[in-house]
Amino acid sequence: MELLIPGLIIIGLLLALLTFGVPIAFALAAAGIVGLVMERPWRGIEFLLSTFAYANTAHFAYVVLPLFLFMGHMAFSAGLSRRAFQLGQQLLGRLPGGLAAATIVGCAAFSTICGSSVATASTMAKVALPEMLRHGYKQRLAAGCVAAGGTLGVLIPPSGILVIYSIITQVSLLKLFLAAFIPGLFTAIVYIAGIWLMVKRDPSLAGPPVTERYTWRQNGRAFVQSWEVLLLFAAVTGTIYLGIATPTEAAALGAFFALMAVLRRPGRWKNLGDGLRETGSATCSIFALIIGAGLFSLGLSTTQFPTHLATMAAGLDLSPTMMIVLILLPYLILGMFLDGISMILITMPIVFPIVTHVGFDPILFGLLVTKAVEIGAITPPVGLNAFVVKSAAPELSLSEVFRGCVPFVFMELFIVAVMIGFPDLSLFLVRD
Structure with missing residues (x-):
């Protein structure tokens, strides 16, 4: 236990700084520097600090991050989220809970051109919520499907969290994007099926059914009118999956086409x-x-804390699956208070060495952490996505938003269980 004390001091300092409201980036840096001071002479630390910021960020692969961010902003400004929702509305509107299902389709489509959960939830709240409420949908179903649908933004590529996870852990971003597509599609299907079952059980959740019918020609026209969304999907996700472009090149293509849409x-x-x-x-x-x-990672590793912790974890004699389940549980709580990127950056230096030590697949772990982070984002009492939906639609009751999120939390837990029980669902596209 004595071997863990220096690392525990650093983690305790980080938590104290966060409690006092110090910005996360500065809290991480301060805790890491304290760890270095505890273990290294100051002269070496001074040289390290003078070069660390540049050395740690001057990598061409990191260009993917601002490109995807820019693409998401441009796609929102061009109104592509509305086109995606309208397409889903025409295809699914007449089903029980059809507008809620269309919202999930819109979220999934917008997620292919926007890697942010918060941005997806906020955008679809402005587009889909008024339409559902106008058709008599209960607040809890309308708000819940938007908040939960927003979580698709960080699972379906391009995902900001997976980009950060790749940067921190050095796991291949291409493989992460390849592996994430099927779980993302599976999540959307489970959501739509869950909405259908909820409305079948209680039709009052969705108000009167939508009676407007669309011909094959009208549906085809809706696809044509959504050509910009389809083009961005092909430019980004399509080129990555077909091996035509690297994630960085695909991000550049997507940013260019999104810019053209705005202009x-x-x-x-x-x-x-x-x-x-x-x-x-x-x-x-x-x-x-x-x-x-x-x-923070450097300071923590200097104390050998991750190594000692991984050794202790291995001594528990748990299976890799049980170990991963134990690691994922805190993320459900942290997700209520922190955004996903901050959570990954804070926790990964501590938990990733354990993951590699027990031999769990790092690609699957990245997807599971992403799911756990987003479950926390729709979990009461402080789920971030719920507050985003509330802020986008002030007329909603916050308690109703959280009530609407609860069924989707159980759907998410089911999806996580399937991903753990059947890892090939996520990994068969990246098997050598």
Whole structure:
């Protein structure tokens, strides 16, 4: 136990700084520097700090992050989320809970061009919520499907969390994106099936059924009108899966086509300026977190804390699956309070050595952590996605938003259990 004390001091300092409201990036950096001071001479630390920020971020592969962020902003400004929802509405609107199912389709489609859970939930709240409430949907179903549908934004590629996970753990981003597609599609299908069952059981949740019928020609026209969404999907996800482009090249293609979509619309220059500012601000924040997390990881590893912890975990004589389940449980709690990127950066230096030590597949672990993070984001009492939906639609009751999220939490737990029980669901696309 004595071997763990220096590492526990660093973690305790980090938690104390976060409790006092210190920004996460600075708290991580400060805790890491304290760890270095405990184990190394100051002269070496001074040289390290003078070069660390540049050395830790000057990698061409990191260009993918601002490109995906910019693409998401441009796609939102171009109104592509509305096109995706309208397509889902025409295809599924007449089913029990059809508008809620269409919202999931819209979230899934928008997720292929936006790697953020919060952005997906916020965007679809503005697009889909008014339509569902106008058709008599109960607040809890309307809000719950938007908050839960937003979680698809960080599982279906391009996923911001998977990009950060790849940067921190050095796991192949291409393989993570390949592996994430089937679980993302499976999640959307489970959501739609769950909504259908809920409305079948209690038809009042969805109000009067939608009676408008669409011909094959009208549905075909809706697909044609959604050509920009389909083009972005092909440019990003399609080129990655077909091996035509690397994730960085695909991100550049997606950013270019999203920019072209914005430039075709009124208010183009304002939208472009807003997108550049927001992308720059978000990129700076994320890179500050990456630098802070790098110092925290370095300070923690200097104390040998991850190695000692991994050795102790191996001594528990648990199966790799049981070990991963125990590791995932805290994420369900942390997700109520922290955004996914911060959570990955804070925890990965501690838990990833254990994962590799017990021999669990790091690609599957990345997907499971992503799912656990997002379950926390729709879990009462502080689920971030629920608050995002509430802020986008102030007329909603927060208690109703959380009530609507509860069934989706159970669906998510079922999906996680399937992913753990049948790992080939996630890994067969990346098997050698």
